[in-house]
Amino acid sequence: MSRLPNHTLKLKVGAPVMLIRNIDKSNGLCNGTRLIVIKLEKHVIICQMLSDTIINQTVMIPGMTITPSDSRYPFTLCRRQFPLILSFAMTINKSQGQSLHSVGLFLPHPVFTHGQLYVAVSRVLRKSGLKILILDTDGKASNRTNNVVYKEVFHNIYV
Structure with missing residues (x-):
């Protein structure tokens, strides 16, 4: 489905990831922000931001309920997951x-x-x-x- 990331996210400490949702624009946590995984917890992933303007800032990425905007189906699909994807490359x-x-x-x-x-x-x-x-x-x-x-x-x- 469009706007819905893969249901499985396999990460380890040190993995480069990209945020795929706007969480907190004022603190630089918006779609496309690059991060490095520092610690994996059950309900939060702790990351370090990779930015020239924000150096060594540690942030917590919570699990979020994600619902696709596609209304072709007679049901609403909701999934709780982290709004991250692995990011070794970008467009x-x-x-x-x-x-x-x-x-x-x-x-x-x-x-x-x-x-x-x-x-x-x-x-x-x-x-x-x-x-x-x-x-x-x-x-x-x-x-x-x-x-x-x-x-x-x-x-x-x-x-």
Whole structure:
């Protein structure tokens, strides 16, 4: 079902996870926040936030009742679980707004949306922290990709 994570979450201390629900926006606990598991308890998972603005902050992630918004079924499904997923990688869209020390970018085909390549490469703080793997149409490593730019955007600009 959409918006409902897998029913089994297998974690251990040190696992990188991502929050998939907004819990407390004022303290940085919102959808897409990256965390490291520090301790596993029965009703709470204790994590350390991975953020440049909030350093070494320990937070407790409680189990939550999650109900999907899909109303195609004649019943309501409710499940109590932790709003976390394992996060060894993330999409370009999920990374937007984050600053990272190291970024590995895998491009099996050209980035398909205007501005996405910029978002992807601008997440890293230093050039030395960026590694890119680009594949050509034959699946071999390449050093070129297309940056999709819609030139129509620039037609009605007045200087």
